[in-house]
Amino acid sequence: MEVIRQIAAAKKHLREESRKGRRIAFVPTMGALHAGHRRLIETAREKADLAVLSIFVNPTQFNDPEDLQNYPRDEEADLRLAEEAGADIAFVPTVEEIYPPGFFTSVNVGRLSTKLEGASRPGHFRGVCTVVLKLLEIVRPDHLVLGLKDAQQFTILQHMVDDLCLDTEVVGVPTVREAGGLACSSRNILLTPQQRRKALCMYRALKRTHFLVKKQGILHTGELLQAIRSAVQTSGVELDYAAIVSRVTLEPLEHVVRGGTYVLIAIRIGKVRLIDNTRI
Numbered sequence: 645m646e647v648i649r650q651i652a653a654a655k656k657h658l659r660e661e662s663r664k665g666r667r668i669a670f671v672p673t674m675g676a677l678h679a680g681h682r683r684l685i686e687t688a689r690e691k692a693d694l695a696v697l698s699i700f701v702n703p704t705q706f707n708d709p710e711d712l713q714n715y716p717r718d719e720e721a722d723l724r725l726a727e728e729a730g731a732d733i734a735f736v737p738t739v740e741e742i743y744p745p746g747f748f749t750s751v752n753v754g755r756l757s758t759k760l761e762g763a764s765r766p767g768h769f770r771g772v773c774t775v776v777l778k779l780l781e782i783v784r785p786d787h788l789v790l791g792l793k794d795a796q797q798f799t800i801l802q803h804m805v806d807d808l809c810l811d812t813e814v815v816g817v818p819t820v821r822e823a824g825g826l827a828c829s830s831r832n833i834l835l836t837p838q839q840r841r842k843a844l845c846m847y848r849a850l851k852r853t854h855f856l857v858k859k860q861g862i863l864h865t866g867e868l869l870q871a872i873r874s875a876v877q878t879s880g881v882e883l884d885y886a887a888i889v890s891r892v893t894l895e896p897l898e899h900v901v902r903g904g905t906y907v908l909i910a911i912r913i914g915k916v917r918l919i920d921n922t923r924i
Contacts, residue, residue, distance in 0.1 A: 645734060649741070668694045669695055670788055678725075682725060716833050762796075852872070
């Protein structure tokens with residue numbers, strides 16, 4: 645696996661590969677790689693001739709300086725996992741390389757980015773969209789491979805790609821879970837064993853929602869949200885939000901639309917914030 649740290653070098657190398665007719669699949673990450681990232685890289689390998697990932701802790705998507713400071717970083721372990729998973733190229737730039745002095749441009753995907761995660765983390769998606777658009781211009785992939793655990797992020801980036809007529813296919817990869825059901829996340833490493841057990845309340849709440857919809861025929865979202873809140877709050881964690889929304893517009897739904905609904909949960913355990921979701 646080749647490690648590239650400069651934008652100019654990445655562009656030169658990847659343009660040469662494209663001219664040779666090689667298709668490129670790209671996985672943007674912030675490092676702290678885990679089994680979910682491994683699945684993304686493996687999907688990229690299946691989709692294209694060249695699997696490229698980036699490792700960049702993007703400061704502009706953090707609204708809490710302490711969260712940015714505490715975000716786990718282990719470049720050596722990340723590069724080892726990426727290579728084992730089959731990545732061909734790792735683009736690992738510095739903050740100064742991505743945001744040089746005089747950088748002022750940002751990307752905003754309207755009202756989709758101001759609710760849910762956007763309401764809890766103002767400016768978060770502006771930072772996500774800006775860095776992903778810049779990375780897409782550097783890599784120019786045929787496929788952009790994203791995890792579906794970050795459902796709102798996936799929806800927003802899909803809209804950005806469509807709205808700006810970017811020449812890449814967005815590929816969604818289902819959530820990878822640890823034993824017991826906890827969704828793989830870079831932040832899981834910050835949890836104590838007791839906190840990890842408590843965090844399983846999200847998975848249990850999502851499974852309960854599926855049961856209520858599919859086995860008991862409950863479609864009214866108010867009743868479903870009440871069940872979710874009860875399941876989470878009795879576990880002793882702080883519920884940031886629970887929402888049942890359209891997969892297309894992210895607007896709240898009064899009734900579940902089968903095949904078109906997201907159930908989204910965000911919790912806080914100590915200083916760690918986790919999200920999870922399911923599709924119905």
